[in-house]
Amino acid sequence: MQKEEVIVVKQLYKSFGDKHILRGIDLTLHKGENLGIVGKSGTGKSVLAKCIVRLIEPDKGEINVLGTDVLACDDAELTGIRKKVGYLFQGGALYDSMSVRENLLFPVRRTQFVDKEQDSEELVENSLRSVGLLDAIDKMPGELSGGMKKRIALARALILKPEIILYDEPTTGLDAVTSGEISELIIKVKEEYGTASIIITHDMKCAKIATDNIQIMKEGVFVVEGTYDELSASTDKEIRDYFI
Amino acid sequence: MKKHILSRLSLKSIHVSEEIRHSYNGIFIDLGELVVFTINVIKQLFRPPYEYKELIKQGFILGNKSFGLVSVTGFIMGLVLTMQMNPVLADFGAQSLLPSAISVAMVRELGPVITGLICAGKMSSGIGAEIAAMRVTEQIDAMEVSGTNPLGFVVTTRVMAAMITVPVLVIFADAFSLFGAFLAVNIFEDTSFTLFMDRSFSMLGFRDLMPATIKTVFFGFFIGLIGCYKGYNAGIGTESVGKAANSAVVSASLTIFVIDLVFVLITNLL
Ligand SMILES: Nc1ncnc2c1ncn2[C@@H]1O[C@H](COP(=O)(O)OP(=O)(O)OP(=O)(O)O)[C@@H](O)[C@H]1O
Numbered sequence: 076m077q078k079e080e081v082i083v084v085k086q087l088y089k090s091f092g093d094k095h096i097l098r099g100i101d102l103t104l105h106k107g108e109n110l111g112i113v114g115k116s117g118t119g120k121s122v123l124a125k126c127i128v129r130l131i132e133p134d135k136g137e138i139n140v141l142g143t144d145v146l147a148c149d150d151a152e153l154t155g156i157r158k159k160v161g162y163l164f165q166g167g168a169l170y171d172s173m174s175v176r177e178n179l180l181f182p183v184r185r186t187q188f189v190d191k192e193q194d195s196e197e198l199v200e201n202s203l204r205s206v207g208l209l210d211a212i213d214k215m216p217g218e219l220s221g222g223m224k225k226r227i228a229l230a231r232a233l234i235l236k237p238e239i240i241l242y243d244e245p246t247t248g249l250d251a252v253t254s255g256e257i258s259e260l261i262i263k264v265k266e267e268y269g270t271a272s273i274i275i276t277h278d279m280k281c282a283k284i285a286t287d288n289i290q291i292m293k294e295g296v297f298v299v300e301g302t303y304d305e306l307s308a309s310t311d312k313e314i315r316d317y318f319i
Numbered sequence: 320m321k322k323h324i325l326s327r328l329s330l331k332s333i334h335v336s337e338e339i340r341h342s343y344n345g346i347f348i349d350l351g352e353l354v355v356f357t358i359n360v361i362k363q364l365f366r367p368p369y370e371y372k373e374l375i376k377q378g379f380i381l382g383n384k385s386f387g388l389v390s391v392t393g394f395i396m397g398l399v400l401t402m403q404m405n406p407v408l409a410d411f412g413a414q415s416l417l418p419s420a421i422s423v424a425m426v427r428e429l430g431p432v433i434t435g436l437i438c439a440g441k442m443s444s445g446i447g448a449e450i451a452a453m454r455v456t457e458q459i460d461a462m463e464v465s466g467t468n469p470l471g472f473v474v475t476t477r478v479m480a481a482m483i484t485v486p487v488l489v490i491f492a493d494a495f496s497l498f499g500a501f502l503a504v505n506i507f508e509d510t511s512f513t514l515f516m517d518r519s520f521s522m523l524g525f526r527d528l529m530p531a532t533i534k535t536v537f538f539g540f541f542i543g544l545i546g547c548y549k550g551y552n553a554g555i556g557t558e559s560v561g562k563a564a565n566s567a568v569v570s571a572s573l574t575i576f577v578i579d580l581v582f583v584l585i586t587n588l589l
């Protein structure tokens with residue numbers, strides 16, 4: 076039986092001025108699937124991820140997330156959808172003016188995810204523990220290293236136990252050991268909660284461990300789809316080159 | 320980029336094509352966007368959730384940042400103005416008018432405008448840079464996906480905070496300037512504090528105080544608004560942070576003078 080579709084994108088176009096970034100993206104994400112997106116820098120991977128939660132308004136196309144037409148729904152519906160989608164921003168996007176604790180509490184409080192204040196504190200501690208940074212709870216983002224910021228941002232993206240997670244380069248800028256841990260965490264989240272994820276990455280080890288399927292994006296369209304093993308053994312040198 | 324901000328501001332009917340943007344990219348499109356932004360901010364003022372905590376926090380931050388500069392400037396203005404005016408009034412034998420001349424000048428015009436300009440410099444640029452940095456580092460986006468409207472949480476709170484703190488700062492500036500004037504008067508002659516204050520307020524009526532105070536609320540509104548607008552619509556890349564701060568100061572200072580002029584015209588008509 077075909078699994079339930081959680082994200083369906085059809086013929087998505089987006090340009091900035093006369094720069095055509097997305098040129099007809101088609102994408103389907105199924106429940107419990109980890110889809111990797113690989114592509115050269117500047118091809119529009121981050122733009123695509125932002126379009127999915129409508130942080131960027133596409134020019135043309137259809138986006139359906141969890142059964143809702145994202146481009147046609149009203150603000151309340153959009154907020155509802157966004158609550159169910161975790162987003163790890165490429166640069167982390169931690170709130171500079173808030174401590175790590177407040178950064179993680181922010182989405183919890185804002186969406187009234189738990190009723191009791193005590194529960195939310197516990198939630199924060201648990202999710203920091205899962206990225207191994209409980210010690211940093213009272214630090215400000217400015218005091219953290221780049222890799223720590225990334226992991227805190229990951230904890231924040233996961234804290235609401237979303238149904239879908241968009242990881243924009245979860246392991247970039249991390250050492251090999253930590254990257255491996257993050258990749259394992261991504262798998263663990265998927266297995267425990269049955270979440271579906273899109274993982275934008277340049278890190279082939281992460282792609283190998285964490286993805287079920289990979290799409291290669293080139294100049295704003297997907298050119299090939301396949302599993303890590305299929306693509307890395309491709310007869311086309313250009314495709315194989317992504318996997319070195 | 321700009322186009323998508325327009326559509327995000329939920330007035331979807333306003334739609335400027337990229338081409339028009341390129342050829343007429345100028346003051347009117349900016350002005351139009353500012354109007355749309357203003358309407359959305361005002362709408363947001365009356366829409367829950369009301370962010371009291373953030374408002375109080377921002378109020379303290381903004382007030383604290385400018386208090387020192389505003390009070391020192393007020394004090395010096397009062398002192399200098401008195402010393403400059405004293406010989407002139409003495410020539411006419413009208414030295415007893417000095418306190419009221421100073422207080423009218425300060426309360427009606429100089430206090431509000433100087434404080435407004437200082438705040439345009441300190442608050443507008445601070446707000447502009449802060450929000451632009453939040454925009455560039457995707458913090459605004461992060462808020463949006465966390466179920467929070469940044470227009471309410473970030474922008475409205477800062478605009479309101481400026482609306483409240485600027486009038487308060489003006490009152491401080493006025494008070495410090497009168498104190499400065501009192502000290503300066505005492506250089507020329509011995510005056511008691513009560514007599515000085517009596518004379519200062521003898522010529523100040525409701526008609527002086529009311530427009531001067533209302534004016535400062537508008538100053539605050541536009542100082543906050545312009546800072547937020549420039550920051551919120553910052554481009555991508557770090558250099559836009561500096562640009563946002565800079566152009567916020569320029570526009571806010573200019574706006575202070577325009578509002579001042581409008582108020583003088585209105586009060587003269589009444
Ligand atoms: N808000 C924007 N305004 C104008 N141009 C933009 C905007 N956002 C992205 N772009 C442009 O779109 C192109 C694609 O950007 P994007 O961030 O999606 O690349 P990417 O595939 O994620 O690359 P990387 O792997 O380096 O993160 C870039 O050329 C960028 O300059």
Ligand SMILES: [Mg+2]
Nearest residue numbers: 120121165243
């Ligand atoms: Mg990217």
